[in-house]
Amino acid sequence: MLPAELTAYYTRARARALRTYEARRNEAYAAIPRLPAIEAEMKQTAFDLGIGLRKASDKAAYRQSVGEALGRLSMERARLLADNGLPIDHLEIPYECRRCGDTGSLPDGTLCPCARARLLQLKYASSGLAQDARFELFRTSVYKNAEQKKRSLRAKELCELYAGELALNGAPGLVLMGETGVGKTYLLDCIGRRAIERGRTVQKYTAYNIVDLMLRSVRERTAAADLAAPELLIIDDLGTEPMIPSITFEALFAVINERGNAGRATAVATNLSRAEILEGYGERIFSRLFSQKAYSVIELRGDDLRIG
Ligand SMILES: [Zn+2]
Known part of the structure; x- marks a missing residue:
């Protein structure tokens, strides 16, 4: 089943293709008076085929003769179009995707590759991930010295492992630590993209977003966003959110604790040190x-990329 957004997209695409086709056809019919007669004859010939076949004594010969008649008509149409400087497919409906005729599904009921690509695109767009981040594009040239390059490359390898399994060393959670500008956000986005490519559901928020969602649900008395649902939850910028008493801690603890208990994958990036996390969030989140x-x-x- 395609999501409503995609169904609407294909409905629009088909309507657009049909409008273009009709405009082209009307123009071509006006310029080439013989065309409508040819097309009407082709339609009638194809329509009569079923009845004719039932009546015919030599069905194969009949089918062949109809095929030849249609071939002649189609040749004549192509020649007329060419004589008038029009392309041979001018009177075909110009679907964006010829494989599925802009329906998103193939005759056997499976998703057309175009729909699969759009579905992924939709998942990226709604995931909160940066569109352009991916492991394949990871460059160490942004790092100044050789040691940093080596460290970041090792970090990237570990993140790739994590993204593949949604676990690293058996742990479903990942914490990326380091100052601003060491590439944590980029790595998180790469992890998210890879996980989506592997068919996982992914949602990325900043810690600020999570606190904000919590505040809004309290204020508007609505249910909080379902942060337990995605197979991978990415929390960026832990430590930059405002510390609102009885909101910030509770919001973050609830997410981390519930996902932890359920064994669900959660990747967190922070520029706080361990000491700062312990001090700012207390023992329960720290532990x-x-x-x-x-x-x-x-x-x-x-100096070292430490893994623990
Ligand atoms: Zn298609």
Whole structure:
């Protein structure tokens, strides 16, 4: 089943193709008076085929003669179009996708490749991920020294492993630590993209977004966004959100704790140190983020890329 957005897209695409076809046809019919007669005859010939076949004593010969008649008509139409400087497919409906005729599905009921591509696009667009980040485009040239290049490349490899399994060293959580500008967000986006490509559901928020969602649900008395649902939840910029008493901590703890208990994959990036996390969020969040069973930690700062 295609989501409503895609169904609407294909409905519009078919209507557009049909309008273009009709405009072209009217123009061609006006310019070439013989054309409508040819097309009417082709239609009638094809329509009569069924009845004719039933009556015919030699069905194969009959089918062949009809085929030849249609061939002649189609040749004549092509010649007339060419004589008038029009392309041979001028009177075909110009679907964007010829494989599915802009329906999104193939005759055997499977999704057309064009629909699969659009579905992925839709998932990226609604995931909160940057559109252009991907492991294949990861460049170490942005890093100044050789040591940093090596470290970031190692971090990228580990993130790729994580993205493939939604686990690293058996832990379904990942914490990327390091100052601003070491590429944490980019790596998170790469992880998210890879996971979507592998068919996972992915949602990315900043910690700020999560607190904001929580605030809004309290204020508007609506249900909070379902942060338990995506197979991979990405939380960027932990530590930049406002500390609102009885909101910030509760919102983040609920997410981290519930996902942790359910064993669901959660990738977090922060520019806080361990000490700052312990101080800012307290023991309950700290102990979950730094329990080896639940989270693997990649540190992109300091002299070594440490993994623990
Ligand atoms: Zn298609």
